[in-house]
Amino acid sequence: MAGFDVVTTWPELFKDLDDGQQETVRQVFATEHVSGWEPDRAAVADLVAFTLGHIDFDAYLSRSADRAAVELAS
Template structure:
């Protein structure tokens, strides 16, 4: 069930603590767009993007983490009975 309000900064303030206002806004806007389409942000994805935005990881590490998360969260179709 999707949250009724978009509150990623409130849910995980520690992930945003080291970002300046411009980077905070960029992260929030990135997730807000997906949230409006029905996706519920999770801590792992928010952490990965904030790590990238603050320079703790590079683009290739961000891509690797994102791909690994997608594989773990991918839904396996039900087997036809």
């Protein structure tokens, strides 16, 4: 896969996901990368946690918003 591959970059985050789940998460971030955003480990970990059911959608959105606020402030 060309570009930024989150599965290759942080394989330890994906150990509990099946192949289909890994590909879904990979594609989400590949799309974001094409639009100019390179995710950090925390963003990927949160989507993996949501995919596994460890956090709900509200928590996922809240964490994403918190990260965006920090990025805007810096």
